[in-house]
Amino acid sequence: GENVEQHPSTLSVQEGDSAVIKCTYSDSASNYFPWYKQELGKRPQLIIDIRSNVGEKKDQRIAVTLNKTAKHFSLHITETQPEDSAVYFCAASITTSGTYKYIFGTGTRLKVLA
């Protein structure tokens, strides 16, 4: 079935360094790729998303890139800060039997060390 693989599962970086999280999806028809941030004990919140007709999208220190041919998409966080510490989830849209939903990756726990 469809799946989304996410790597790494944990990532530690020094404050000010960059962090990169990568996801691979299996359904070539996927056309929407959101990224969610989940702080401890909180709900997942959307931080950035990208559609299949765009190769890159940036919002301040956060950027997402998409390679449709390779079915890869990545989250890039520059100038990391302690408040970036959280679990990050990628997702890919899938359409099954005419209905539309997401498949989530397994998450990356990011620790930004001060």
Next chain:
Amino acid sequence: NAGVTQTPKFRILKIGQSMTLQCAQDMNHNYMYWYRQDPGMGLKLIYYSVGAGITDKGEVPNGYNVSRSTTEDFPLRLELAAPSQTSVYFCASSYGRGVHTDTQYFGPGTRLTVL
């Protein structure tokens, strides 16, 4: 707007008990979803609905039931609670499908423990 709300926040059940997790949204969203998140894991889709009166199974529907009698409400029912259902349950909603409407908004979650 309150967004997506869930009740209760926490619940402890004994094996075999039943309960209903409530979810409501006031954004006039067509799509609603129930996910479970086991400790240290990702989100697994239990059930979803594309509109009032329409529901469908996700990846892990066994042991659960849902109904969608109104656009606003999407309750999740556990009939015979089992320890394997210990998890955090998130409800989410989205306007629909298409540009600017795909984004799912999550509720605060319900932490359920089955002993």
